[in-house]
Structure formats: C-alpha cells, structure tokens
Amino acid sequence: MKTEISMEMILLLAALLFVMGIAGVIIRKNIIFMLLSIEVMLNASGLAFVAAGSHWGQPDGQVMFVFILAMAAAEVSVGLALILQIYHQHKSLDIDNLKEMKG
Amino acid sequence: MILIWLIGLLMGGGLLAFLVGQWNKTLPRWISLYTLIIGFIALISFWVEHYAAINIGSTDSWMIDFQQDWIPSFGISFHLAIDGLSLLLLMLTFFLGILAVLCSWKEITEHLGFYHFNLLWILAGISGVFMAMDLFLFYFFWEIMLIPMYFLIGIWGSKNREYAAYKFFIFTQVSGLLMFISILALYFIHAQNTGRYTFNYFELLGTVIAPQTAFWLMMGFMIAFAVKLPVVPFHSWLPDAHSEAPTAGSLILAGLLLKTGAYGILRFVLPLFPEIAKTYAPCAMLLGVIGIIYGAILAFSQTDLKRLIAYTSVSHMGFVILGIFAFNELAFQGVVMQLLTHAISTGALFIMAGMLKERLHTREIDEMGGLWFQMPKMGAIAVLFAMASLGLPGLGNFVAEFLILLGAFKSNMWLTVLATIGLIFSAIYSLRMIQKVFHGPIPASAPFSDFSWREVFIMAVLTISIIWLGLYPQPIINTARPMIKQMEQLFPTEFKNQP
Amino acid sequence: MIANDLSALMPLLLLAGSAVLIMLLIAIKFNHRSIQISSLLLFVISFLSIFQLQKPLPYFIEPLFVIDDFSIFMIGLIIFSSLVVNIISYLYFEGKEESPKEYYVLLFLCTLGGCVLAVSNHFISLFLGLEVLTVGLYALIAYFRARHHNIEAGIKYLILAAFSSAFLLFGMALMYFQLGTMNFSAMTGKLGTISSLPPLFLTGFGLMLIGIGFKLAVVPFHMWTADVYQGAPTPVTSFIATVSKGGVFAVLIRFFIAIDGFRFHALMVVFVVIAIASMVIGNLLALQQKNVKRLLAYSSIAHLGYLLVAFIPGNAMSIPAVSFYLAVYFVTTLTAFGILTILSSKENDMENINNFKALFWDHPVLACIFSTALLSLAGIPLTAGFIGKFYILASGLQTGFWVLALVLILSSVYGLYYYLRIINTLFSGQQNPASQEKTVRPVFYLISSIVLSFLTLLILWIGIYPSGLMQLIEHFQIR
C-alpha cells in the first residue's frame, strides 16, 4: 500500500529545510555551526533529488544523492582541517575575527 | 610601396633607437634624426614627382594606393592611400619630427633611447592615421598614436605630469571608443545593405543609412575628432597636456595631434554623412566661433607661458571648424592652409617657450621681463611668430584665416563677423605675451645666452617656411585642390553659388 | 568501456593517472626536483594526448560526457593554463616553509575537475567536475597553513563555495523534477517545443545560475573574489582566475545552447543585468586600489562582464567571440600573475603598488612584459586585448545591443585609469642602483621569464595578426 505523499509537499519540505539552512549559515557566528547548516542545505537538495527521482520513477535521483553525500563528506573534512588551523592561530572560532583582508 | 616603407622606417627606427639606447647615450638622437630626414626627403621627392600630375587636374585625387589582406574573416585589410591632403600632412609630420628631435637635443638627458622610441612611434601612428583607408586600420593607428604620447608626457613632463598624461589619454580614449562603436555600426549597416562585410573606406562611402541612426553615427565620429581638435566643450585636456609635456612633446601635440582631428572630419565625417553634416553645419560653425572667442579670452588671462600658447591653438582651431562647415572651396583651402601654418607658428612659439624654460627654469611670464636686452635674436623671432599667430598679412596664418573668413562669410555672415572680432582678441593676447616676456625693465639676474647655432637653424627654417607660406602658398593650394574638387561632388549646392 | 571510449577520454585519464603517479612518487620519498620534472612531463603528455583524438566528433559517451570540437578546445586551453601555472609555481615555492610536493597532486586534480566540466553533458558530470575542482582549490588556497591570510581566504572560499553548490544542487533538483532527465541533449528534445519556460524550471535555473555565478564571480556573487585572490598563493590565484572560470563558462555555454535559452526573455534580462552590473562595479571597485592582487581580482570581475556581453546576443558570432576572448583573457591573466609570482619574495608576495616603483629602470624586460599584459587587459591596439574587445563589440552590435556596448565602452575607460596607474608607477621614480640580488634559483628564474616572454609574444602576435587564432577557433566550433 503506497501512501500517496504528493510531490509538492516533499518539495515544500526540501525548500523549507533549504531556507532553514541558509538562515543557519547567516545567523550563527561559530564556523562549525556554519558548516553544519551548510550540511543541512546539502541534505535538503539531496531530498529534492530523491523526490524528483521517485516522481519520474528513475534511480538517477538517488544516485545523485549518493554523490552529494560523498561531496559533503569531502568538503566537511577539509573544512574541519582548516578550522583546526584557525583555532590554532586565533584561539577562537568566531568568524568575525577573520576580517584582515578588506577594502 | 612608399607608404608601408615610411611607417616601417619610423617603427624600425624607434626600436633601433630603444635598443641602442640601452648602452650608448648619444646615438639614439642621431638614429631618429636620420630616419626622419630620410623619410622627409623621400616624401619631398614623391611630392615633386607627383606635383606635375596634380596640376593636370586629374579627377582622381588618390595618388598611390596599397592594399593587403589583414584579417580576411572580418574584411579588414591593410589599406593605405594618400591624396593631396594626406601628402601635405605627412610632409608636415616629418618636418615637425625633425624639428622635435633637434629641439630636444640638449633638453632630454635620461632614458634617451626610450624617449626617441616614443617620439618615432607617435610619428608612425600619426602618419598611419593620415594614410589609413580602412576604418579599422584608421582606429588602430588612432590608438597607437596615444600610448607613446602618454609615456612622453608622463615620464619627461614637468611637475604634475601624471595628471596631464591621464587627462590626455582618457579624453582621447573615451572619444576614440565612441568612434569605434560608430565604425562597427556603420560596418554592420553596410553588411545588411550589401551583404559584404568590409571596413574598406571606399566601399563604406556609399552606405544608405536612416537619418536618425546616421545622426548618432556622425556624433560618434564628431565627438572623437572634436576632442582631438579641441572644440570648446572638450578642450580642457589641451592646456594641461601642453604645459606639462616636454618641448618636443608639445610641439608634436600642437603641430600634429590637433591636425588628426581636422583630417578626420575632412576625410570621414563629411564624405560619410554629407546630409547630416549639412543640417548641423550652423551649430558646428557656432561652436567654432565660440572656440575662437573663448580660447582667446582664456589665453589673455593665463600667466603660464605654455598654457597661454595652448589656449591660442584652441582659438586657432576654432577657425578650422568654422572653415570646414562652410562647405566651399575657399574655406576648405583656408582650412588646409591653417593646418600647416598653425603647426609652424604654434610649434615655433612652443620651441621658444621650451628654450625660455631651459634658461629661466620657469614658465611664469610674470617672473620674466626685459629679456630683449639679453636675447635680441629670440626677441625678434618671438615678435615675428606672435605676429604670425595674430594673423599679420605677409605671414602664413593670415592667408589661412583670410580664406576661411572669406569662405565662411558666404555661408553664414553673422558668425563670420563674430569670428573676425576674434582677430582683435588674438592681437590682445599676442601682444600681452610679447610685452610681459620681452619688454619691460631689464632684470638684473644672470645674463642668459641667446640662440645657439642649433636653435638658430631651427628658427631660421621655421621663419622661412612661415614667410614662404605667407607670400607664395600656391604649391600647397595646388596639391590640396584635387581633394577639394572631390568634396565638391558631396556639397554641389554650397560650392555652386559662388559670387 | 570500449576502446574508443578510452581513447576519447585519454586526456582526462592521463590527468587522473598522473595525480596518482605523483602521489606514489611522494610516497617513495622522491626529492622535490624529480617530482617537479615528472609533473612537467605528465602535463605535457596530457596536453599532447589531445591531438591524437580521432575525428568522428562529436563523440557521445552516454550519458555523462560529450567530446566535440569545442570541448577539445576548452580542454586544450585548461591544460595549457595549468601547465603554465605549474611551471611558474616552481620558482614561487623555492625556500617557502611548506614543501610543495602535494601541491602538484592538487594541481592535477583541479585540472581534471576543469576538464570534466568542459566535457560534461549531464548534471551529474557537471556536479562531479565542479566539486573535484572546488575541493581541490580549498586545499590549494590554504596551502601555507601558517599564514593568516591563506587560512582566512581558504575558509571564506570553502564556506561560500559549499553554500553556492548547495544552491546549484537545489536548482538542478528542481529542473530534474520538471523535466525528468538530467542529460543536456535529452533536455533539448523536451524544451524544444514550448515557447515559455515552466515556472519550476525557471526557479531551478535561477538557483543554478547562483551557483554558476559564484564560480564565475559575477557581480551579485563577487564579494569573495578580492579576499581569496589576495589571500591565496599567487600561482593558485592565477589558476582560480583562469581555469575555474573557463571550465564553468564552458559548461554554461553547453547547457545554454542545449536548452536554447537565448529565446527566453526572462533569462536574457537576468544575464544583461548581471553583465552591466559586473562591468560597472568591477571597474569602479578597482579605481583607486592600492593592492595589485585585489586590483586584478576586480578587473577579472569586469572582464567576466565583458565576456557576458559577447555571450548574451547568442548570434553566430557570439560563441567564437567568447572562446577568442577566453583564450586572450587566459593568456593575459597568466602573464600578469606570472610577473607577480616572479617578483614576489620569500616572506610576502609582490602586492603593494609602491614596490613596483621604477621597475622599468631595474628590470626592463619584466616591466615590458607586465605593461604589455596590462595594456592587453585595457584593450589597447597592438595587443590581443584590443582584438578581443573588437570581437565582443562586433558580436554585441550585430544584434543591436547598444546599451551593453556603451556600458562596456564607458566602464573600460575606468579600467584604463587603474591600469595606467600601475604602468605609471613602473616608470616613475629613480633607478635604484642596488637592484635586488639575483634570486636564489637562477635556473627557475630563467625558465619562468622564458615562459612569460613566450606568452607576451603570443599576446602581441594575436594583437598584430589575429586571423591565425580566429581560424583555429572557427575550426574548433560548437556545431
């Protein structure tokens, strides 16, 4: 029995998740939380892909989701390495003291 | 074949001077001098050889034509050709080039090689402009002439040379780019009409354009040439560039760069858009008259000698605009004469200003005075050329200004009366210049040396040429006649109702 | 993977293989010199491998890749630029605290990402190429861990890139949702008939545009450019300015031609707005900039605007104009940044404009190269930039985009001002007799100056006789 979840609802959910991710990135000052909310956005787009895939009954959506997961992992690992270095130099993770280059 | 050879000679000479300049300090001067002399002699022999052909009154005014494909996919060809007007201006280019090298003999001491490289490349750009018959090539040379002049002013200029160099470059560049858009638009309209993609001047001549777009195209060309030939609203780069440039720089600037503007209007604006030119002739003549009077009033109030001379050339170029848009043979001949005589008289005044700067280390005329006692020769020559600039009969400028005014009188009487009143102002500023510099109490400061032999030679050559043009201008008029006869086909009505 | 698939993807495979090979060499503790030589050789091999691709193009490798003339041209351009960046960076890493062995691996990977973008014909391959390129760049930008600027630029680029790739993905998802296929050529079939775009596809395309806009650093998404260009090591900056933009623009062209976006009014207006904004703001930002790297960053924003002016009309002349201008822009930017790399010392890069004082009288050759590059960026005749600008104006005016042409002209005048300001400092000032001592590695100094002089001659040659390059582009044209 396939409960009929309409595609629009899923896309709406994905969009909602996406917007929350954006809000997270803007509001949070700590870099880790920014990375975290970017993950949320990536997963939202992954969800959208899965929904689109199921809407057309093709596996492409899920294949794309797997790629997104792989990319997110790679990106976070490099990000965390950079965060270690920032902590080592600035002793704090607040994004606002990374302001030396401007003008 | 001589055309390509001329430009190649200049560019090659420039490169050679730059390379040699790296290790030998005096050789570049001689290299550039010899290149220019060779070029000048070649041109003179070409002129003498072709002079007979002109006098037969052959209808075809183009003496020699050279075409070779450059970017075939766009229909751009390396197309050079000269007629009477271009030949005259080319000879002027080489003539003033020689004088520029001579008068910067002692003045320029450091980076000599690069200096002469720039000098020769400006001349190459200018002669290219006078020869190019392919609109793309014309714009190409139009830009090439800018960069060396920018370096000339920017490196060897006096105090605030950067500002002057920027202003000069950006003024000309903006207007040049606007012209470039008009060229491209013309190119595409022609392509739509005839399906043939070409920049060739002779083919583009006949393009039929809707009056509205034709107006905008003409404005694109006109702004570029109006900035170059300083028409009043666009003239504010000229005094800065002139007062900051070294002597040779301001000589070439005044003598040649202003002429490219006038040449451009005669060669491109009038033949390409005759109808629009006719409808907007009155306001162009009005601009000319405003230029005459405004330039004269400004020249009157200046205290920096070179700025004063710069404003006088703004005033003289006002006559050129007045003459061009009068559309009759008298005015056109007057314009051609004015281009030559203004180059000689203003060039001479600039050379003398340069000499004064070398001796007194200042350009402020308030600090000068009573120099006649120590420098009688310079005084005499200065009076002669001041008289030339105010249009004394017997000297070249008078013939030019008289012809222009005579020609313009027929097409628009009241404006010409206003322009003649400008002659009074020219007397006022010229005599004030002489009074402030040479007359007045003799200063007690160190005695200044009068002309050295080199300077005597320069001045003698200039004096002879201005007097020759004043008393017997017929060879010039004959050389320019075929080109003006061609203009007649464009403006038959204006030419017809001669008195 | 049948045989001719293999041979078709030869350049990409070679790049991937050489990345792995370099890693093995590092593992076996080869000294720095041999790694540099091997990386040079591998780059040259992969560049030559392009010429052996046989002719029955376009060759579709279902469903992800398509190898056609245009992609070959772009791959060639990208590998050539990475080759130049590679050679230049030898001198840069001499005596620096980080041993540059891993640098070459990352360089190969990023080039691979660029090439994948150039051949991609599918959303997945687009995403893959983009991410390989971007993640590679994260590490390259933050290569010198100890330096504040590098880390700051690295983290900024990372967060913004991830942020914008999320937008890209969401856009792709919506488009996939609307069309049901992710393959570009399939999309042409689907969108060929309808006259106006469905709303969902439109928003999807908009979101995707944001991701691409970030990578191309056009105006609304340009703010990161200056900081990253200034922070990253100079060879990496030149890599970002050329390869990453080139690859993304190639895929944008392929995608746009696939969905034939030129006829949709909405898309065109967006592009026009972006083009005008980036031309004006790019040039204005650089007006009185003291730091040369930031100045070149802003000028690259403006140049992307010029590129869009050529791209927007979408007539027969616009694609050749775009590829011509890309080639010219690549060569000129590489030369300009190459000069900055050569002149930068151990501790700090050659950034401040005052260190360029009287350079002409100390190093005439380098100063000549640098001023030729700047004049070409400004679009002055005798240099390739002029012909590029002519080509763009021609394609713009052919379909009557007057406004774009006028904005291009006026903004390029601002460009003139700040390029001339640099040239002016080159010539001003006295010749300081004790010009710095010969650099630590004369051999690399010589190689780099040879490469840069070759590039300058290329600029002048294209400027004086451009029909050679034009025929090449005509041949390698998208059909």
Add this chain to the structure above:
Amino acid sequence: MEHLLWLIPACPLAGFLILTLTGKSMPPAWVAIIGAGMVSLSAIFTIIIGIDFLTFPPASGHHSQTLWTWMEVADFHPKITLYLDALSLVFIFVITFIGALIHLYSVAFMAFDKDYSRFFACMNLFVFSMLLLVLADNLLLLYLGWEGVGLCSYLLIGFWYEHSENGYAARKAFIITRIGDTAMAIGIFVIFYQFGTLLIPDILAKAPSLWHPGASMATITALLLLAGGLGKSAQLPFQTWLPDAMAGPSPVSALIHAATMVTAGVYLIARMHVIFELSPTVQLIVAGIGAATLFIAGFSALTQYDLKRVLAYSTISQIGYMFLALGLGAWTAAIFHFMIHAFFKALLFLAAGAVIDALNHEHNMSKMGGLKNKLPVVFWTFVIGSASLIALPLISSGFYSKDQILWFAWASKNGNPLLWLIAFLGAFITALYTTRMVILTFWGATKTEVQRLPGKLITIPLIILAFFTICAGFIELPHNFGSLTLFSDFLHQVLPETVLKSTANGEFSFQLLAALATFGGIYTAYILWHKQPERIEKLKRNEAVLLLYSFWHAGWGFDQLYKTVIVRPVVFLANINKNDVVDKIYQGITLVSIGLYRCLSFTQSGSLRWYIMGLVVGAIIILGIQIIL
C-alpha cells in the same frame, strides 16, 4: 619706366633685411648709410619715375607692374601688382621725400642709442609697408601694407622697451588700429561678394552700375571702410592712441604719426571715392566726424604742457580738416592739405625733437623758454612751421590748403554753414594753441639751460622742410589770386571735380574772415601768455574753468570712458575665468566616480557573513527578476 616701379618699395625692404640680419655686427656708420641711403635711393627713383610720369603721362593714366600671383583659389586670385597713378604718385613722393629727410635727421638724432640698427630696420620696414599700401592695386595687398604699417608703428612706439609704459602705449596703438582693421576686413569680404574681385580699378568701374546712389550695400561698405580709416587716422572714436604714441622717438612721431601713417585713412577714402560718392549719408558722416574731431582735438591741444602731445593733438585736428574735406567731396583739397600738412607737421616734430634733445629730454613746455637766441635755426624753422599750421595768409602754404577747405565747407554741394562755422572756430583755436606753444617754448625766461647744440645733420633737413613749407603752397592758388590749379588738375585724372553750389560766390570775403580768425588767435594768445600771464592764473583759480581745463587735458575723457566701459570688464571677465570653468565639469565627473569607489569599497568589508548576505540578496534579486518577467 614702368619696369622700375618695383625698385621703389624694394630699396627699403632690402635695407630692412640687411639691417635685421647683419645689423648687430655692423659699425654704426655703415648702419646709417644703409638705413638712410636706401630710403633716399627710393626717393630718387620716385622722383625719376614721377618726372617721367609727368612728362610723358601714360595713355591709361597709370603704370602697373605684376610681380607674382599671390594665391589662386576658385575664382579669388589676388596678384602682387604695383599700381602707380596720380594719387599714389603724390603719396609716394611725400613718403619717400619726407622719409629720406627724417632718416637723415635721425642719423644724428639717434646716434647715441644702443639699438641703432633696430631703429633703422623698423623705419625702413615702415617705409616699405607704407609704399606697398599706397602702390597696391587690390584691397588684399593694401590690407597687407595697412597691417604692416600698424606693426611698424607698434615696434617703433615701443622702441625704448625698458619703460613698460612705452610698451603699453605701443600695445594700445596696435589694438585700437586693429579694431579699425577688422572692420575694414569685413568691408573687404562684402566687396568681394558684391563685385567678385578685389581689384580696385574694377571695383570703381563696376560700382556705379551695381549700386544705385544711396543703396544700403553701398552705405554698409562705405561705413566699414570708413571705420578702417578712422582707426588708422586716429579720428573721433579711435583717437585716444595718438597722444600716447608720442612715447616713441621724435623722428618716429614725425614720420609715422604726422606725415604718413595717420593719413592712410585719407588715402583709403580718396582711393575708394566712388563708393563714398554712392552713399551721401556716409559722406555726411565723414564730414561730421572730421569737424567734431578737429574741434575736440583743438581744445585738448590748448591745455597740454608736453610739447609733443600738443603737436599730436594738432595732427588729429588737421586730419580732421582732411576728413571734413573728403566728406564735402573736395577730394583734391584734402590731398593738397595732406601734402602741405605732411611738410609743416614733420618740420614741427623734428624741430620739437631738436629742442627736446637740446634740453636733455625735457618734454614739459613750462620748463622751457627763452630758446629764441640760443637755438636760432630751430627757432626760425619752428616759427615757419607754426605759421603754416596757423595758415598765415599769403606767405604760408597752410593758408592755401586750409583756406580751400574752409571755402569748400561753405560753397561745396554738400557743405553747410554749421560745418563752416566749426572749421572757422577750429582755425581760431589752432592759431591760439600754436602761438601759445611758440611763446612758451621760445620766448620768456630760460628755465633749463641748453646742453647740446643740434649738429648740421639735424639743421639741414629742418631748413629744407622749412623751404618746402613756404613754397609748396604756391602750386594751388585760389581763384581770386591768379587761380593756378596745377595740383588739382594733376589729380583730376583720378579724383572727380569738386562740385560747388550754384549760389557759391564771395570767396574773397571768406578768405578775409579766415585771416581775421588767424590774427585774432595770435593776438589773444600773445596777450594771455606773453603780456599778462597772471590772467591765466586768475582764470585757473575759479572752479568751473579748472574742471573744464582738466576735462580738455584728458582728451575730453575718452580714455577714461574706454577704460571703464570696455577694458576693465574684459580684464575682469578674463581673470575670474582664469582656470577655465569648463574644466570644472570634468573634475566633477572624477569626484563622482571616486565617491562611487569609496562607497563600493565599503561593501568589501572582509567579514564572511557580509559576503553571504550579499550572495543571498543577489539570489533574491535574480529569482525576483525571473518571476516578474
């Protein structure tokens, strides 16, 4: 003799070229020989050609010699041709003869000056341009001579350039004459477009057929030519420059500002008499200006204390007489008065120069006096000159010329009693100020001692000129004294007869009246300045007379008027616009772009969150555009 014509202007030109090129290195003796010699050579040639012209007059009434075609454009082809007819013969005779004498005089007068060669060079150039002006056959060549003469007067007025006021006087002269020249240039344009040529004989032939008398074009052309003439001859609107032109050396004032240049206007109007005849209104204006000028100049001369300024004002007034005669249509009388005036005014200036030189550059008459017996030759020649100026009846030539003008003022066709009355009063005032001048300089107590006695080279020209001032008048006697009209018959080949009113009679009574005015003037001046000088003191004390005195002294306030109305506003306008208001526009543009740069670089704040905000805002804008369109 026609082919010798070019030698007349060629000699001074050769002199000018030699002196300018090698003047500095030549010893003064050589300079003098070349300078004076060349002009005398030209005088000799003039006499030879003149005699030949008189003895065998050419059939067409004129010699002409074309040197070369100046320029040939469309159908405008002026040639450099020298054209000698009766009128120009008179003028070249006066120019070369008096010029030679003045050159002789200045050999001694300028002997101690350091710029000896420059002086003679400019003088020769002046003679050349004046000859060219007079011998020109077309208006363009005439204009060349016209401006050349203006140039030389500028160079010579500002000869002693150390004192800057000389320079300013020279500049003032050039600019005021230049205004007249511009008007004349516009006249030349009008003529070219009316007649299609600038050849004077053709113009004069075609004019009557082209224009009916009183035609508007004729009036305009005549007015423009008149303006040119007024500028050069220092008549009413433009007379302020001549008194200041006295800053130059005395021979210069003698040659240029008395004999030749200032009469160029007279020559122009005489030469183009047909155009003036075609517009009676302009003729009336010419007469009116002449009368007004002679009246004003007379009174100003009365109040001057500088010897040369008195003579300058007297020159203006005498030229006023010539213009009056031209206005009346008495062409030959005007030319006759020109010739006579040239002789006695040159004589007066040279004598004045000798006096000033003797008193070591003392110009002020109040400091002179009692030179009667110290400089006898100078005194007697000065008296003869003054007699001719006063027009002493019967013995002085001035009488014959001025009396003719007075008679025509009354009797000629467009003469009227008012003009005669002004001319009559003018004669009285002339007598008044001349006698005052003679008394103040030669009679009374000697205030400054004589330093140098004038040498032989100075006195000989004075004596020759004195001889001519006496007997030159006899070639044109009035009707009731043996009616010898040699001069006017000679000129009637070129100029038309003077038409008299039908009722004109009683010439003798007018001569009597004129003589009465002259003697009355002499007597009153004798009383006021010799017999009771205290009467002058009394007059000076009361208010009104002092005001009137200073008004007349400043040349009826014209200088002040021009300064406030024209000079000061133009200078003020020029100075406030010194650095070019148009330049402000471009500075504005640069400021705007720098302002834009500043606020844009503010957006590059360096903080990542700011960049993300930028990115999101950009995203919103793009999506917004897409949804709206």
